[in-house]
Amino acid sequence: MEPEVRLLDENKRRLDGRAVDELRPIKIEAGVLNRADGSAYLEWGGNKVLAAVYGPREAHPRHRQDPARALVQCRYNMAAFSVSDRKRPGPDRRSVEISKVVSEALGHVVFKEQFPRTSVDVFIEVLQAEAGTRCAGLTAAAVAMADAGIPMRDLVVSCAAGKADGTLLLDLGKEEDNLGEADLPVAIVPRTGEIVLLQMDGHLTPEELETSLKSAIDACHKIYEIQKDALRRRYAVTTEHGGAPPPPKEPETEADTPPTTEEPKPEEVEAPEPVVPETQEGE
C-alpha cells in the first residue's frame, strides 16, 4: 500500500502553513520592460510570470484582420526551466488551450471596436511554475494591458480554488494540485462580477462547486486591489515627485468645445521655425 500523503494537518493547516482560505503571497510590478508597449511581472507563491503587450498594431496575417474590431491574441508559454524536469520548449496541447482561454477572457474587456483591423498581442512567459500559472498569467496580462494604455472596461482577475484531502481549498499549491481531487480556475471582471474564465479539473459536487466558486471570486476581489496598486505605483513615482501632478494642459481658451482636443495643437509650434531652404525633390 502506498504511503499516504496528508495535505492538511489536524488543525486544517496546509503544507505551506496556510489556512484553507488563504492566498499565497502575491507581488505585481507594472511596466518592467521598455520595448513592449506594456508589461507586468508577477510573483504568486512560487510562480514567476512575465507578461508583455504590444498593440494595437496592424494584424498579421492580413486575412485574420477583422474590419470591425481588433483581435486580442495571446501566447502563453512556459520556459524550459520553469519546472523541475526540463519542459520541452514550444507550444503543446496545454499551452495552446491556455492561450485560447486567456485571450478570450482578456478580449471580453477590451474596447475592440475602437481599433478595427488591428491586433493586441499579449505574451505570457512563465519563468517559474508552481500550480495556478494560468491564473497568474491572466492576472499579470491584465495589468500589462492597462499599462499599455489599451481601453478596457475593467481589469480581469483570476484565481483558483479546489479540493484536496476532502477539503475545499483556495489557491491550490503544487502538491495540492497534483494530489488533490479538483482544481477550479476562475477569472472575473470585478466591477460587474462577470465570469470570463471557468474551468474544472477533477470532481466536485454541485454544492462544493458553488462554495469553491464563491471563495475564488472573493479572492479575485482581493487580487484586484493588488493589480490596481501595481498600476498606481508605476506612475505614482512621477506624480509624487514634484509634489502635485502637472498643471492641467490648457487648450488655448477655446472652452466649451466637446472633449475632442486635449493636447495643444502642434501648428503654433512650427511657427517660429527658421526659414528653410526648399528641399531638392522634383528636379
Next chain:
Amino acid sequence: MVEKSAGRELVVPGDLLGTADLKPGMGTFAEDGKVYAALLGIKNERSGYINIVPLSGRYIPRPGDSVIGMVTDRGPSHWLLEINSPYPAPLHVNEVPWRVDYGDTARYLDIGDILLLKVLLVDETKRVVLTMKEHGLRKLTGGQIVEISHSKVPRVIGRKGSMISLIKEFTRCRLFVGQNGRIWIDGDIDDVHNTISVIKRIEEEAQVIGLTESVKSMLEEMYGPSPVE
C-alpha cells in the same frame, strides 16, 4: 484609491469617475448612468465632461494632426507611410505639392524618406488620408529623429509652445514635433545631443510640476544663462 492632489487623480480602467451630471469624454465610458475610466491615466474634468489624459498607448491618427512619417512602400499613384500608428497611411499623388505622372512616384519620394505631413481624413474604419499640400509640409533631409510616447507630446510643446521655444532658444536647433511622438531635430551635433537629452528628460518627468523651470535650469547648465534677455 483616491490619490487626490490639486484635483488630479490617477485612475485605472474600471474606476468609477462619477454619476449622472457629468458626461463621458475621452478615455471613459458610461454604463448604467455611471461614468467609468477605460484607460490608465489622469482624471480631468472640463466643461461638463470627464476625460482621461492617457499615460501610455499607441498613437491613433486624427484629422488635423501634424505627423512625421517614413515612406515604406511606393505604388504607381501613391506612397505608403509609416506614421507610428497601427494603421498604414497612404499619401496619394494628388496630395503632394508636385505634379506627378502615373507611375513616376519614384522620382519624387523614395522608400526611407522622412516627411512632415498632415492627417487630412480618418474615416470610421480608421482609413487614413495624408496630405503634404499645406504650407510648411515637406520632406525632411538631414537631422535626427527621436521617438517619444505620443501622450508626452503636449509636454514637449508646452503651453502655447513655451517648452519648445525654450529649447530652440538655447540649442539653436531646428525642431519639428509630430503628434505621433516623432521629433525631428537638426543642428550642430552637440546641440542635437543636448536637445535629445532634454527631450528624454521631459518624457521621463512629464508628470512633474514646474517642468519648464527644471528644463530651463538643465539648459542653463549646458549653455550658461539664457541668450535672450
